[in-house]
Amino acid sequence: MNLKQLSHMLSLSQTTVSRALNGYPEVNEETRRRVIDAAKRHGYRPNPSARRLATGKSGMIGYVLPTGAAVDIDPHFVEFLSGLGDYARAHELDLVLSPADADDEETTYRRIVANRQVDAVYISSPRPADKRLALVNTLGIPFIVHGRSEGFDFDYPYLDIDNEGAFHEAARLLVQLGHKRLALINGNDRETFAIHRERGVGRALAASGLTLGERHIRSVTMTEENGYRAARRLLEENEPPTAIVCSSLIMALGVVRAVRDLGLTIPGDLSLVAHDDVFPWLRPENFPVPLSTTRSSIRLAGARVAERLAARISGLEEGARGEVWPVDLVVRGSVAGAPL
Amino acid sequence: MNLKQLSHMLSLSQTTVSRALNGYPEVNEETRRRVIDAAKRHGYRPNPSARRLATGKSGMIGYVLPTGAAVDIDPHFVEFLSGLGDYARAHELDLVLSPADADDEETTYRRIVANRQVDAVYISSPRPADKRLALVNTLGIPFIVHGRSEGFDFDYPYLDIDNEGAFHEAARLLVQLGHKRLALINGNDRETFAIHRERGVGRALAASGLTLGERHIRSVTMTEENGYRAARRLLEENEPPTAIVCSSLIMALGVVRAVRDLGLTIPGDLSLVAHDDVFPWLRPENFPVPLSTTRSSIRLAGARVAERLAARISGLEEGARGEVWPVDLVVRGSVAGAPL
DNA sequence: AGAGACTTCCAAAGCGCTTTGGCTAATTTG
């Protein structure tokens, strides 16, 4: 059932039927009702390919997926996707994943924009002065950044959590508990979120005249093994930290293992706080010692990003609105006063 | 730069240019060279929307993503996706994720097929007599199943690992080591892979006159917490198992925690083997006691599925070829002879 | 030399929608 048949059936022109269905004003309400009714009865669905060709709109959102033999997709991605799906499901919005060589995403961005494959894209894990931002900005495709970048002469729409505030709170708590030697096991410090987190911890320490020395910062990709290694190196130093703030639950697993291997205890010898993106399959309250966390659901963020992308596509949202979500600090058994 | 302009430039018809570019035989090789050359020089790329409308082919593969407030996307998905991207990247093949209500995926399958949104789909985590299989089979869209189903009167193309064989081997090893009371902490037993794994363990036990009683099988979604709970319940029974086979590393984390909480040790009191899908961020050799595993890279499977989908789309692969990959049994410190 | 078979190309008709530019009849306005 296509438009031609439907309009013939109604003894109307394709123009009128099309307009009736798409909510244009220049059609009699009575006629519109007839059309909509007939369309529903006959299960008419406009052919998306034809519509695409005519309008240049695809009704899909895109994501350029960096891949490569040495590249692992962040496990957080799947949670973000769940959220995105939560929104998209209800709006028949599909997501196009365009795998790209991690060393050359630009080609892929250009391709999907030139081909008009998607109406909008989102960008995740941005870095300061991230080239992708500049690119999509000049290419003129609607976009939203999940996270933040820095150092541009233009504003852009984003959704981010208050990483600095969260880690500031966490560190401040530890300082208040008497800890003087804090360490930070961070994610890749070329990404903005990691920079913000470090800044948060640094600010909290500075407020008490303390500092976060180079020695006490590890910046690694977030695997259990890297968490373990970082923790061991920190804890085997001369004056080991008495508290660690850690950027992910997965790394925290490694930290816990290292602490055990060294015959230490949490929170007796070491206080530990980690950031929790809320994985359904690994929960901080189930750690050997319930883990204190800064918590923010990445799934909710996914849903919100989808919602805002849809709004931008339909013109409901404009401009460079930045949105920063607060982060909860949830204190559990893994923190205690500094050892004497 | 579109076809019209290009053909005008070459003083050829659109027909000839189109055919030259698409490798049709009825065009002089000399002409073809000229055309291809000019196309390259001017950076001509056929408009995919137009091509889609004309041919009905989208050049994309699809996946219907079950979502819902109570539905969590399997973290394995991201690894599979990495593999898919490895192949797709090199072939400019995009992946369309169509989020669907987990209780009604059929509508979405029908939509993407009717709209010809994708040229092929893959289906994962199939169950016996899975409705999705019957559906895509009748809808006539090329597909590949990652995993296996059972109980159909038709064959279908799939890629699966030898779950039964793997768990048979694992259980056989444990039996050989003198274990008489084995338990299985499995995934959702409505999915075929879990059934196969149970079958494998059962067969190994039966070969030695042992059985895997109802009591010794837990079938749960694969979270750390569920692994912990299942292990505790098993180990707190009258005659607790001396060996556990576990369907995922994440659950194994929970098992290890439970063992510790109960004051037991691995492998002294309990031998443990788990299936490892090869996550980059959690490796069995880094468990407190290095974990014995049945190993199979889900990422490689993703790449292979993409490759086969592409082959089916282009007609290189036909029929209902099933492909079963062997699984490695990797023995590490977590298994030992049965306690006396 | 004429019939048949290739080879190589082309004009034009789709694919199914949106949108432009009217046209008619009804309504409002001075």
Next chain:
DNA sequence: CAAATTAGCCAAAGCGCTTTGGAAGTCTCT
């Protein structure tokens, strides 16, 4: 009451490809 709007509809022209159905020219064979 004539002129100017407006409401409501339509025909036709795209969007940029692929593909059908020739047509003209070149070879081959008897």
